[in-house]
Amino acid sequence: MFTLIKEDSSTKARRGVLKTFHGEIQTPFFMPVGTNATVKTLGSEDLVGMGSEIVLSNTYHLFIRPGMEVIEQAGGLHAFMNWKGPILTDSGGYQVFSLAKMRKINDEGVQFQSHVDGTMRDFTPESVIAIEGILGSDIMMPLDECAPYPCDFKQAQTALKRTTSWAKRSREFFLRNEQQRTRQLLFGIVQGATYEDLRKQSAAEILEIGFDGYAIGGVSVGEPVDLMFKTLDWVIPELPKDFPRYFMGIGMPEQIVRAVGCGVDMFDTCIPTRYGRNGTAFTSYGRLTIRNAQYSLDQSPLDKNCDCFACQNYTRSYIRHLVKASEILGLRLLSYHNVYFYVNVMKKIRLAIEQGVFAEFQKKFLSDYEQENK
């Protein structure tokens, strides 16, 4: 399922291939986030065009809207959104905690109020796997309890205990369904908040259950960046080498480049599209705020080193005008460019690992990136 091709000699970076029912994905990789079955402003043809090999979608959002009947009738999420490659679906656990208006959690599962129409809904570990079965995603995440930041030790411990129990139930339910077992992968999620011993305990418990890959969850929830990377220091050494590792919801380009060096294989974040819609472009020389007056007459592309269609065809001056005039095309060009930038950074990372020059790549990337278009 996962093949390690090469390990970097001077960092913990790895190069591998992850096999799924809808095709292989070269690791390390980035997953554009398609919350509502679309990566915001982009169609599936855009993702194919930019060479993205996988897309992530949100179980919570799809469950709420359009609802499972609509996706089941379409024949699953691949057909619904016209995406032929692999899909990873998260469990909805994070959204229940961050989006739902009201929630009641107990050992059985979680009751919550839809943020769209206020109806009461519920998730159990079993129902989430069943929902992800209907979605037909290639990689499923099980229901977990994501502790907030900050979070006291006792609360973190309770969330961890529940996460382990739910992980076990998810795995058992998954194994009972032959179609799911043969077509879908199920990953485990390591929780434990910002406590080293809880993180190590969680890793041990999740590993004992046994999954197709291992995710580090409950990160990027407001904690300082250094603490986020501490979690990697604690957990990565506990994880087996021959399984993919997923750092959930991370992050800024410089954080991804750093985390690859810590041994992470998989990333997702809505940053490229969210920042794009706010008028920020990611470039090889750092972030660029397109509304700034200095770009008013600038005939250069967003990033002179980028060969995406936005950079090949449109100037900063034009995109700035579009954004200032609230034209949707401006948001689309920035979103496309930013997702392309992320996908392309991963391509460069993979090449650097293959060529045994990842450490140099990392240093050069960070040094260029820190210039912030000065």
Added chain:
Amino acid sequence: MFTLIKEDSSTKARRGVLKTFHGEIQTPFFMPVGTNATVKTLGSEDLVGMGSEIVLSNTYHLFIRPGMEVIEQAGGLHAFMNWKGPILTDSGGYQVFSLAKMRKINDEGVQFQSHVDGTMRDFTPESVIAIEGILGSDIMMPLDECAPYPCDFKQAQTALKRTTSWAKRSREFFLRNEQQRTRQLLFGIVQGATYEDLRKQSAAEILEIGFDGYAIGGVSVGEPVDLMFKTLDWVIPELPKDFPRYFMGIGMPEQIVRAVGCGVDMFDTCIPTRYGRNGTAFTSYGRLTIRNAQYSLDQSPLDKNCDCFACQNYTRSYIRHLVKASEILGLRLLSYHNVYFYVNVMKKIRLAIEQGVFAEFQKKFLSDYEQENK
């Protein structure tokens, strides 16, 4: 400049070719409206992909934002928006009357307050031609006074008189500039509101000045559809056969198909994109309101007879979900499909005229279209 290839035997429909500095356009044609130098939600590559041969943009809007310095620095509107084909720019006259917060009009020109930042600006017939020279559009419209509906005879007469005087000044200014004269075309606009004698008087005066094509303006301003078509009955017989005829701001698909039969060659309207953003698709069986519950599980494309990329790749069920979830991709797919629908109807019209079956095409199109997806 304009070559008439064929005249229909049973209607007044015509088939021709209009030559411009940026290429030939087959008539009759539809011009997608790119108000702010973008056809809303679409890039120039989308317009190329759907086979649109020309795009329209608005002088008023571009003059206000981003302003002429920005477009001049880019080397004109073609380079600014990355569109290599012909562009028609309207004069801004209509927008001054419909959008500007305040306006003072006299025989010299018009003063108005920008709807964006409240600054006072002005247009004269000469300044508008100079602005369109900087834009570098292939077809320029001169400043005119667009009478409202309803409008009493005296007011219509004043507007007509001013329109003629401004047309003369526009033409004289245009002829003095060699670069404009050799690269750009200037059309005349027939005004006269809903009065037959004023329309005929305006046509005579505009024809006497002499332009590269003739437009019927001051229509689609709120008057009943029958009165709009009456204007065609009055004006078209006054216009010479060997010049293109442009029915400004028209209209719904069925109106365009009807107007081609009255001898019109050129159309523009923001209806396809505006309706698209409101969730309405134009199809060969009439309009379709994608939010309707009946499309919730509908696995068919927006229009089963359409081969646009939205119809080839996405279902009504999916697009309905996108629109209900306020996803930009939904607006983009509907806008793309609708503009494609308009461009494609014109292709079918041209083919029908070539084959001498336009009357039959018109009958069949209107009969199918009136089904309104029942």
